[in-house]
Amino acid sequence: MKLLLAPMEGLADEVLRDTLTRLSHYDQAVSEFVRVSATLLPQRSFFRISPELGQGGRTAAGTPVQLQLMGSDPDLMARNAARATQWSPAGIDLNFGCPAPLVNRHRGGAVLLDEPDTVHAVTAAVRAVMPLGGPPLTAKMRLGVRDTGLTLACAEALADAGAERIVVHARTKLEGYRPPAHWAWVGRIADHVKVPVVANGEVWSVSDWQRCRQESGVADVMIGRGAVADPFLARDIRAGVVHEAGDRREADWAVLLPAIAFFWARVRSKLAPRHAPGRLKQWLVFLSRRFVQAEELYQRLRPLNDVHAIDAVLIAAGAGCPARAA
Structure with missing residues (x-):
């Protein structure tokens, strides 16, 4: 069983990745996306999204961090992937899952699931420039744009083009983040392709993970907002610990409180004073x-x-x- 920390645009930057991977063990994390649209990006564009590139592609706790790229132009995606690999990320991940309207209007993210040929072309182009035996190429997808009519075709396009792992956010683009997640579809995809498939979506608790595993037949899971709400979720999944309703979890809170202070110190050093409070409050709402x-x-x-x-x-x-927490 592998547990991965999800990319979460506008939420899980390197500061929160650092904090969360200190509190629970993850087999891997994925950065927010680097948008590839019109040019070969400079080094600062990659390091801004994933400063872990400057420390061996890992968080301070040692969690490997893949760099996520998003775009629709195969040549540009390949050229930028080739450039990014020189700084040794833990892998390159392709974003075919973002449902944000602004991103989709510029032919990025989940909207490309209406174009299996483009999904294949982008993946194949990136695969061709990545060194053999080097960091893996993986991809994240949803079930489709409006429905599941092209779900299997897109998964097949990714696998055939060289993606070594597919993370499936088990909702369509139009469903956004509304429950439920259709975990059974993850199993259908896993049965259809010959590469590892990871389940993603609506795993907020150990009980959710257990149901996800039962419905999908897939053991590996990528945790997103559930990890932000409960930084010990990955630990508890590994241990099979289910918390009872109303449990104040005083021991966990005693560990979490100084981690909140650490996070706040890092946020203060990164953001202007007028923006920093909002980041802390955002995390506390999840917690x-x-x-x-x-x-x-x-x-x-x-x-x-x-x-x-x-x-x-x-x-x-x-x-x-x-x-002093930083």
Whole structure:
């Protein structure tokens, strides 16, 4: 069984990846996407999305990080993939899953699932420039744009063109992130192609993972928002630990609180003071799904936009000194 940390645009940047991979063991993580649209990108474009490229393609905790590319032009995608591999990412991942309208209007992400030939051409072009025996080429897809009419054709296009693993977000583009995820379709895809298939979508708890595995027949899973809401989810999946409703999980919270301070210190060093509070509050909203203490902390921080005032609240909550956490 492999557990992967999902790419989450606008949420899981290198700061949150660093924090989450310190709290649970993941076999691999995938960066947010690098948009490839009109040119050969400079080094800073890759390092901005995945600073892990400067540290051997791994987080500080040692989790390998694949670099995700998104685009529809086979030649441009290949040229940029070739450039990116010189900095030794843990692999190249192709994005055929993003449902964002702005991205889709520019022929990126999930909208390409209406074009299996393009999916094949992009994948084959990137495969051709990647060194043999080097980092793997993988891809992430959804079940389609509007329906599942081309699902198997797209999965076959990816596998035939050289993708070594396919992550399936078990919803269509139009379904976005609305439940349910159609896990049975992951199993159909796994039966159809000869490469490993990973399930993704609506895994918020150990019980969800158990149901996903039962319905899909697939053991490997990529966790996204569920990992943000419960940073110990991967650990608990490996251990088979199911938490009872109402459990305050005091021991986990004692570990998580200084991690929140660490995250806040990193965010403060990365973002302008007017933007940093929003990132902390965003994570606390997710954490509130699993930790009552996070909701309590969020309510104290909600009206605050001054970074020093937020420091004081975190120190009072027992998180330690945020300014020293980095």
